[in-house]
Amino acid sequence: MRLYWKVVLINGAVLVAATLVLVFGPVSVSRQPAASEAAVLLPGLAVMLLANALLLRSSFRPVEKVVAEYDAMLERLEDERAASNAKALAAQEQERHRIAQELHDEVGQQLTVVLLGLKRIEQQLPPDLGEELATLRESVREGLDDVRRVARQLRPGVLEDLGLASALASLASDFAAQSPAAVQRQVAPGLPPLSPESELVVYRVAQEALTNAARHSGATSVVLCLSRVGGSVVLEVTDDGRGFDPTIAGAGLRGMQERARLVGADLTISSTRGATVVRLAVPVAA
Amino acid sequence: MTAARILLADDHALVRRGVRLILDQEPDLTVVAEAGDGAEAVRLAREVEVDLVVLDIAMPRMTGLQAAREIGRRTSRGSAPRMLMLSMHDNEQYFFESLRIGASGYVLKSVADEDLVGACRAALRGEAFVYPGAMSALVRDYLDRKRRGERMPETVLTEREDEVIKLIAEGLSSKEIAQALTISARTVDRHRENILAKLGMRDRTQLTRYAIRAGLIEP
Structure with missing residues (x-):
């Protein structure tokens, strides 16, 4: 049964019961209510509210359960999203670290070897060839600078x-x-x-x-x-x-x-x- | 004249060979020992008598910085060899850290072909080899203090030196400064040397003291 009809029925049943008690029971209400009448009416009203609350609670229980489950699911999804983002960030940092290290340790060192080697050869060559070699040496230096710059952007070596x-x-x-x-x-x-x-x-x-x-x-x-x-x-x-x-x-x-x-x-x-x-x-x- | 004895430490054998060939080519420098990592450098510095230790920063087992600290400490009773750091990292913080642990300077590998020999000679003379990136940080600090009206060591810079110092503070390289002022790069380098000397930043201990006072390094 739809929850709406359930609530209507429950409220209806309680009101009907109250009306029956009022009509057939030993209760009367004067135009100017007396204290004795109130002493009966008020507990009656309390019983009615209590009965209504108890009956409604049992029918709302499944709804509350669903809402609680939904909230828990949202929270879990948010946690999972954060955890997977964290994992992605950590993986990204790790990968950056690896690439930066490789750039420094492999590419950088090899280029340094070339740079130093060129310098040495240059000193033993006739000047015109030496000049050409000097331009080569400048491009190796630029390459080395680029490698270093990229590595530095990837991972702050100074931090480590x-x-x-x-x-x-x-x-x-x-x-x-x-x-x-x-x-x-x-x-x-x-x-x-x-x-x-x-x-x-x-x-x-x-x-x-x-x-x-x-x-x-x-x-x-x-x-x-x-x-x-x-x-x-x-x-x-x-x-x-x-x-x-x-x-x-x-x-x-x-x-x-x-x-x-x-x-x-x-x-x-x-x-x-x-x-x-x-x-x-x-x-x-x- | 006897050649200065050098201990060379770098984990990359070919780089070590390249550096060695460059240094051995100079009549006043000779490499007498080579180490493949920091720990070996520390051991050799104890066993072999050397005047200068050239240390790569990124080495396995013990980094060049750790090794330098150790070498400076162990030999402090006798005459400690001068030290020079070599690295791939273009960052003035490495220079300041090198000064802090007692090294005379810091040479970037990508300019080692040009600067290394000069840096070795400066270190052997007891002078600091000021890494260009660090020079602009030092000069920037100097200009800041001057602007705030702090009492500075009595210095009289020439007009040209004033121009050069401002461009250095802006982070321009010698080559860029040379272009901006239409003078040769060599002249710019000479101005740099003069400025350092006038500001009392040429000597290693003076420079270290200045950097500590400026808060660029912790004592």
Whole structure:
């Protein structure tokens, strides 16, 4: 039976029963209700409501179950989506790492060998041939520069080799070189160590925040700050640019959120005209 | 004149050979030992008497940075050899880290054919070999402080040097500066040398002190 008809029937039955009791039972209501009458009517009303509630509850139970299942399913789907995004991000980072390493260790080294070899031969050749070789050497150098640039974009070697503070310093100086805005860097000394995954997330979020500040904000001053707050290491990137609506998530913002989720970190973005703050709090492992 | 003795460490045998041939070609430099990883470099630095250790940063077992730290520490009682780092990474942070652990400089592999010999000689003289990318970070910091009106070491830069320093701060390479000012790249390099000397950043210890004070490296 449709739920609607079930409810109509139940309500109808209760009302009919109440009416029958009122008509045939030892109950009367005067034009000016007396206290004794109310003492009977009120419990009657209570019984009626209770009966109605009990009867309705049993018929709504399957519906509630379906709703609960639906909510659980939505939550599970969201979790699965986040987990698979996290997995994709992790796989992407791993792949980037592998390619960058291969570029450095294989292609880069081979080109270095060629570069040094050409230099040596050049010194032993007559000048006219030497000149030609020098041009060749310049193209090898350009090739080497390209390889290095690509590898650097793929994976920040400085993070792995020198740690988070140096990597952030390097982001700040890259920013200073590309943008007219002044950048200030504050890294608290003696921060607790983070896992390599967390460090990478801090780095990528800082990178994205700085890229946004450089590209869209028209900021004149940017502050990059890493400090400890309670049980978390907190990254804050603040700029004085024109701001944006953080509820409209572009690919960059979504990417930051997903990365934060990857290591159980909390990302909040607040933006008004003249003050945009990207804040990432990474819990420190106990 | 006896040639300076060099220990060379790089995990890539052919790169090592290439570097060795370049260095051995110079009458004042000679490679006396080679290591294939950081740990071997540390061991050899203890066993063989050398004046300079050239270390690749990315090596297995022990990176060049770890090895340099170890070599600087172990031989601190005697006369520690000078150290020079070699790497693929174009990033001034490697230069600052190299300074911090006691090396004299940092040479990018893609300009090793041009810069390595000069860098070795500078290191042997006790001077710093300032990596060009780091030079612009240092100069930028210097200009920032000057603008804020901080008291700076008494320096009198010529008008040309002032022009050069601003272009360096903007991250231009020697070649680009040469084009912008219509002078030769060699002249630009000479200006660079003079600027470093005037700012007190030529000597390794001076430069390290400056970088610490500027907050570019932790003490």
